[in-house]
Amino acid sequence: MYKNLVAALAAACLWAPLHAQGPAAPPPxxxxxxxxxxxxxxxxxxxxxxxxxxxxxxxxxxxxxxxxxxxxxxxxxxxxxxxxxxxxxxxxxxxxxxxxxxxxxxxxxxxxxxxxxxxxxxxxxxxxxxxxxYYEGRYLAGIAAGRMTQAGVIGYVAGFPIPEVLQGINAFTLGLRSVRPDASVRLVWLNEWFNPPREREAALVLLDQGADVLAFHSASTAIMKAAEERGRLAIAYHSDMRSVAPHAQLAAVTHHxxxxxxxxxxxxxxxxxxxxxxxxGVKEGMVRIEGFGPRVPEAVRREVLAREQDIAAGRLHPFAGPVRDNTGQLQVPQGRHASDREILEMNYLVEGVRGPLPR
The missing domain is CATH 3.40.50.2300 (Response regulator)
Known part of the structure; x- marks a missing residue:
């Protein structure tokens, strides 16, 4: 009996610490x-x-x-x-x-x-x-560009002609022309996302063609740097890029x-x-317009931020009709805005964008 008691106490001593610790934490x-x-x-x-x-x-x-x-x-x-x-x-x-x-x-x-x-x-x-x-931020950036351009010509460097990129180009152009109806967008297609030398070359071509504001859908800071060197303006994308273009940055469309x-x-x-x-999008805090540069008047900032609030509240839809493509065909009729499906399958360029859609 004594031996049994010793064995029981020994077992209790062995198990008590484990029991006190509770169940093991799940692995990271x-x-x-x-x-x-x-x-x-x-x-x-x-x-x-x-x-x-x-x-x-x-x-x-x-x-x-x-x-x-x-x-x-x-x-x-x-x-x-x-x-x-x-x-x-x-x-x-x-x-x-x-x-x-x-x-x-x-x-x-x-x-x-x-x-x-x-x-x-x-x-x-x-x-x-x-x-x-992203197109919601692009529309807001287009408003800012429309208020700041003097030439009425915006240069846009784009990666690939997929719906996401087309949404951005089109929303930007619609925002631009909502405040500057005579303005136009000139495109250069890269067919790649990240190639700083080619991005810079495309930016310089557009600046030489008379663009005084640049926008882009690529992954480096080359376009911002080119605008800074030439004394022009540019819309940063993805991040605030004032660190590389402190004078050129008009605003930044940022993603979170x-x-x-x-x-x-x-x-x-x-x-x-x-x-x-x-x-x-804007409503969920995933897309913002911020980082306004020193050359942007306070009135323009207030206007753009007010339109951001309108988008968040559902009062403003970037693709509200009528929307025509740059061949004159009606894509979104008066009285409604493009559905999510229509936006996700977008395969045209709107009025105001110069040049055909690559196929």
């Missing part, structure tokens, strides 16, 4: 961000890197985050995503449209891994998509991913993650 969530460009001080990738750092700061030791930069779209992206899945990542954020198909292929082979495809349009059980209504990406990691940790699609 492993999250990786994949970037199409290098991590820079400003720009598209910078905004997602800011979100990654915000996730790490908010969740502390509940999460392990890292990033892979400068990953080309296509076969390179699939190789990187497959390696990340094999390495035991729980959630992977891909931040370029060209990562969508590789992510879908890899997701089929790794159903336990969640993929967040930013700017994507196709989903699966473990693949979610999210995007921002912290809230969304943090919510998705938290959802994975608490078991509520589901595939879905989010398209947020």
């Amino acid at each position: 969530t492993r999250a990786t961000w994949v970037y199409v460009t290098p991590v820079t001080d400003v720009g598209w990738t910078h905004q997602h890197e800011a979100a990654r750092l915000a996730v790490q700061a908010a969740l502390g030791d509940q999460v392990e985050t890292r990033y892979v930069e400068n990953v080309a779209e296509g076969t390179d992206a699939e190789r990187v995503l497959r390696d990340l899945a094999r390495q035991g990542n729980d959630i992977i954020f891909t931040t370029s449209f060209g990562y969508m198909e590789p992510a879908l292929r890899v997701a089929r082979d790794f159903p336990q891994v969640r993929f967040e495809v930013i700017t994507g349009v196709k989903r699966a059980a473990n693949v979610a998509t999210a995007n921002a209504r 991913w912290e809230a969304y990406e943090l919510a998705r990691v938290r959802a994975l940790r608490d078991g509520s993650w589901k595939s879905g699609d989010l398209w947020g």
Whole structure:
């Protein structure tokens, strides 16, 4: 009996500390961000890197985050995503449209891994998509450009002729012509997202053609720097770029991913993650116009910010009819505004944009 009592006490001593500690904490969530460009001080990738750092700061030791930069779209992206899945990542954020198909292929082979495809349009059980209504910020930037241009000619450097880019060009032009009906937009297409020398060359061509304000949909600061050198104005995109163009920046259309990406990691940790699609804009705080430069009068700032509030409240729709394309065809009739589906499938250039749509 004595031996049995000693054994029972010994067992109690062994188990008591474990019982006092309670259930083991879940392991940290492993999250990786994949970037199409290098991590820079400003720009598209910078905004997602800011979100990654915000996730790490908010969740502390509940999460392990890292990033892979400068990953080309296509076969390179699939190789990187497959390696990340094999390495035991729980959630992977891909931040370029060209990562969508590789992510879908890899997701089929790794159903336990969640993929967040930013700017994507196709989903699966473990693949979610999210995007921002960048065009809302573009419309506001067009108003600012319309108030500031003297020549009435705006230069626009664009990456690829996909709907997201066309939405931006068209909304910008509609905002521009809402306050300067005679103004026009001249386009240069790059057919790539990040090539600073070519971006700079395109900007200089447009400035030589008489543009006194520049806008762009690419990933470097080259257009801003060109405007600064020439003493012209430019609209920053993705980030506030006054650090590289303190005199040239008219305003900045900025994008903010912290809230969304943090919510998705938290959802994975608490078991509520589901595939879905989010398209947020000014109202949700994902798109803003800010960073007005020193050459912008206070009256222009107030006007643009008032229109931002109108968009947030649903009083102003950038694609309110009538909207005609630059061949004269009516795309959105009077009395209604373009539906989300029409915006997502946009394949035309509006009146005021010079030149045909590349096919």
